Amino acid sequence: GNLILSYLEYIGKDRARRLILSDSLYLYDIDDIAMNICKRSIALIYGEDCLSHINCTTGDFISKKIVLPEDCKVIANPPYFKIDNFDKNWNLTDVIKESREYYSAFMEKIITNSKASVIITPFSFIGSDKFYSLRLLLNNYNGFIFSFDNVPASIFNGRKHGIFNSNCSNSVRAAITVVENRPN
Numbered sequence: 001g002n003l004i005l006s007y008l009e010y011i012g013k014d015r016a017r018r019l020i021l022s023d024s025l026y027l028y029d030i031d032d033i034a035m036n037i038c039k040r041s042i043a044l045i046y047g048e049d050c051l052s053h054i055n056c057t058t059g060d061f062i063s064k065k066i067v068l069p070e071d072c073k074v075i076a077n078p079p080y081f082k083i084d085n086f087d088k089n090w091n092l093t094d095v096i097k098e099s100r101e102y103y104s105a106f107m108e109k110i111i112t113n114s115k116a117s118v119i120i121t122p123f124s125f126i127g128s129d130k131f132y133s134l135r136l137l138l139n140n141y142n143g144f145i146f147s148f149d150n151v152p153a154s155i156f157n158g159r160k161h162g163i164f165n166s167n168c169s170n171s172v173r174a175a176i177t178v179v180e181n182r183p184n
Contacts, residue, residue: 001038078106
């Protein structure tokens with residue numbers, strides 16, 4: 001929940017409350033406990049009256065069963081790990097089959113189903129051949145990438161799940177991908 005809490009703080013308490021109370025805040029996570037902690041954290045900061053206005057969906061985000069709201073704008077920090085087996089509830093696209101990476105599958109779903117998005121991921125998709133389909137998709141949806149040699153310190157609290165290196169901190173090379181989903 002650190003990413004959404006940071007965003008809500010950034011837009012200010014009044015705008016954050018309006019966003020929440022308009023039933024326009026949607027949270028997705030596979031972990032019900034993490035979802036409830038985030039929801040409670042939001043309510044502690046922005047008021048208990050916000051609880052019933054936060055839309056929460058627990059489950060596998062890549063699943064066909066999870067549908068994003070129409071014209072949504074997405075801020076995401078998907079999980080970084082390899083796909084070992086394809087789930088029968090997924091759309092098996094070229095991006096998923098070629099990359100076999102959860103974060104690229106999340107990126108594809110977000111890019112193709114949102115009005116705009118900001119997605120924080122490793123930047124391995126920028127050059128690796130297995131991500132060609134993802135880069136093509138990103139190009140077709142007017143995406144652009146900011147890359148960092150190290151993850152900006154304010155993005156993660158603790159180590160990011162799926163990062164395996166000898167360093168004790170988040171020292172993955174990160175990309176912040178912005179997609180505007182507009183023609184030309």
